Amino acid sequence: MVNQSEPLYLDDLQVGQRFTSGTYRMEEDRMREFAAEFDPQPFHMDRAAGEASIFNGLVASGWYTAAVAMRLLATGGLPIANGLIGYGGEIAWPKPTRPGDVVHMETEVVDIAPSRSKPQGVVTIRGKMMNQSGDVVYLLTAKLLVLRRA
Amino acid sequence: MVNQSEPLYLDDLQVGQRFTSGTYRMEEDRMREFAAEFDPQPFHMDRAAGEASIFNGLVASGWYTAAVAMRLLATGGLPIANGLIGYGGEIAWPKPTRPGDVVHMETEVVDIAPSRSKPQGVVTIRGKMMNQSGDVVYLLTAKLLVLRRA
Numbered sequence: 001m002v003n004q005s006e007p008l009y010l011d012d013l014q015v016g017q018r019f020t021s022g023t024y025r026m027e028e029d030r031m032r033e034f035a036a037e038f039d040p041q042p043f044h045m046d047r048a049a050g051e052a053s054i055f056n057g058l059v060a061s062g063w064y065t066a067a068v069a070m071r072l073l074a075t076g077g078l079p080i081a082n083g084l085i086g087y088g089g090e091i092a093w094p095k096p097t098r099p100g101d102v103v104h105m106e107t108e109v110v111d112i113a114p115s116r117s118k119p120q121g122v123v124t125i126r127g128k129m130m131n132q133s134g135d136v137v138y139l140l141t142a143k144l145l146v147l148r149r150a
Numbered sequence: 151m152v153n154q155s156e157p158l159y160l161d162d163l164q165v166g167q168r169f170t171s172g173t174y175r176m177e178e179d180r181m182r183e184f185a186a187e188f189d190p191q192p193f194h195m196d197r198a199a200g201e202a203s204i205f206n207g208l209v210a211s212g213w214y215t216a217a218v219a220m221r222l223l224a225t226g227g228l229p230i231a232n233g234l235i236g237y238g239g240e241i242a243w244p245k246p247t248r249p250g251d252v253v254h255m256e257t258e259v260v261d262i263a264p265s266r267s268k269p270q271g272v273v274t275i276r277g278k279m280m281n282q283s284g285d286v287v288y289l290l291t292a293k294l295l296v297l298r299r300a
Contacts, residue, residue, distance in 0.1 A: 034217075037217075038218065038220050038224075039217075039220050039221065039224055039234075040221075041233045042233075043233065054235070061220070063213070063216055063217045063220045067184075067213045067217065070188050070189050070213045071188045071189065071190075074188075074189055074191060075190065083191045083192075086212055087242060087243065088241050088243055088289070089240070090238070090239070090240050090241075091239060091241060092238030093236065093237065093238055139238070145204075
């Protein structure tokens, strides 16, 4: 597991390369605020409603979890020199995140497709977010535009 | 295109059923704030940096776009009676969203898989977000847990 801080270009990447991010604490207030703005469902905003739901407690919006994952990748978790520019990908939430969870991202390069005509390529990364107990709470497979070194 | 307001159960859904959401205006200030918190990359936070980037202007974080899509679905765009509970799915950003864009979601039911043992099913929806010019700026295919009517 590399905790790489030097920004990387396409030339520096290889399949199997791994990265680990810092940590982020899911605060209940921020979870609720995010939900009120973007995902106003009772089980994301109200403890009693969470308790009464299939989640057995207040849980974060999956989109808050996804945004936190991006923050972890963009602040050192995946140091691509030209930034993290995604075409899209696949996401999953195997378990919910809950107030007080401390999460981090572990990411692996799974494919590198250099362009034949431009000094760039499409790099596929597979990331997982784990909480403080080691439970996987979020999975992300994403295709990124990565430039060659100038 | 149904603009359905009555909350729907599994019993009410059929493949091919369509929904359309209200609209949301992407405000530059909110785009920049979201980016500062979750996706602090220069082309999401600073006009000059956006102009100098491959985007030729300030663009929203794709995760802000994704969160806005959820808001549109959760506030009438996809009225599932037990709420919108997603297992995961696929996302793509064919074009960026920009300050002042007015977006909405159009969604279609593409698969319904009833459980054999429980009064519920997994419903696959395919949604697209369009801006005021009709450009598709976000695609979402998601698997949702939907309950049968009690």
